Amino acid sequence: MDLNTIEKIQKVIWDSDNVVMVSGSEVFREGGLNGLRAEHIVYDIEQKYGFSGEEIVTSQIYSRQVAMFFEYYKDIILNKEKPDNTTVYDVVAKLEKEGKITNIVTKMVYDFYEDAGCEHIVKLYGSVEENRCPACGKIYNSKYIKQAKGTPKCSECGVILRPGFSLFGEQIDNKRLTHAVDAIEGADVLLVAGISLNSFGWQNMLRYYDKDKLVLINTEEKIGDERANYCLYGSISDIFAKLAKEAEKNKKEESAKKAKKSDSKKSK
Numbered sequence: 001m002d003l004n005t006i007e008k009i010q011k012v013i014w015d016s017d018n019v020v021m022v023s024g025s026e027v028f029r030e031g032g033l034n035g036l037r038a039e040h041i042v043y044d045i046e047q048k049y050g051f052s053g054e055e056i057v058t059s060q061i062y063s064r065q066v067a068m069f070f071e072y073y074k075d076i077i078l079n080k081e082k083p084d085n086t087t088v089y090d091v092v093a094k095l096e097k098e099g100k101i102t103n104i105v106t107k108m109v110y111d112f113y114e115d116a117g118c119e120h121i122v123k124l125y126g127s128v129e130e131n132r133c134p135a136c137g138k139i140y141n142s143k144y145i146k147q148a149k150g151t152p153k154c155s156e157c158g159v160i161l162r163p164g165f166s167l168f169g170e171q172i173d174n175k176r177l178t179h180a181v182d183a184i185e186g187a188d189v190l191l192v193a194g195i196s197l198n199s200f201g202w203q204n205m206l207r208y209y210d211k212d213k214l215v216l217i218n219t220e221e222k223i224g225d226e227r228a229n230y231c232l233y234g235s236i237s238d239i240f241a242k243l244a245k246e247a248e249k250n251k252k253e254e255s256a257k258k259a260k261k262s263d264s265k266k267s268k
């Protein structure tokens with residue numbers, strides 16, 4: 001990893017007070033989770049279910065083969081109760097608290113940013129923690145889904161629950177979409193992590209950013225990444241940890257400088 005680039009990127013991010021983070025699928029995959037599509041294990045999924053993840057998370061399967069839908073939900077989407085440690089969520093939460101990151105835009109359906117203490121999250125697809133009874137509106141979390149015997153139903157009315165995320169082929173909630181586009185368009189720095197800039201379903205949205213501080217952090221280089229002004233490849237978690245460390249170092253140096261200055265003033 002090029003350390004000079006880490007330093008440069010650290011400076012770009014920490015010098016801004018309007019960084020918008022776009023968080024892609026490689027971020028939660030580093031924690032061992034599959035996500036909705038699970039396209040990285042598409043072959044295994046087709047073997048097991050006879051469909052791809054993209055075909056299963058649809059209203060057709062939900063309405064016609066609801067047992068299979070929930071089997072996929074429990075075993076593939078909720079494949080891990082506790083993800084492996086990743087520093088990304090904590091570093092992002094810290095950056096938000098320090099007033100650097102203003103919005104986090106993601107299609108991730110897990111609540112890791114919320115759990116880390118982030119507040120301004122635009123979840124385009126919704127959340128596995130907000131499954132709803134279509135009859136009474138009661139909300140059920142992912143644990144309830146995972147632990148349900150067979151198809152999860154409302155404990156009050158016995159009606160089959162609706163997942164807390166949008167199904168493929170359904171419209172993404174318009175309010176969330178507008179919020180995401182406005183944030184990306186208005187960003188000073190756009191920090192994209194865990195997706196390539198050409199990735200399907202993101203490339204149109206990322207085009208709303210037209211300034212020259214596009215930072216890309218991903219596991220590997222992909223075609224189309226040339227558009228980024230700064231790139232870092234490797235473990236996303238490691239890169240975020242290094243960015244945070246670099247920032248701490250700079251902070252200490254700065255406060256040491258300030259202390260020195262005020263000392264020399266006093267001695268005059």
Ligand SMILES: [Zn+2]
Pocket residue numbers: 133134135136137138154155156157158159
């Ligand atoms: Zn109910």
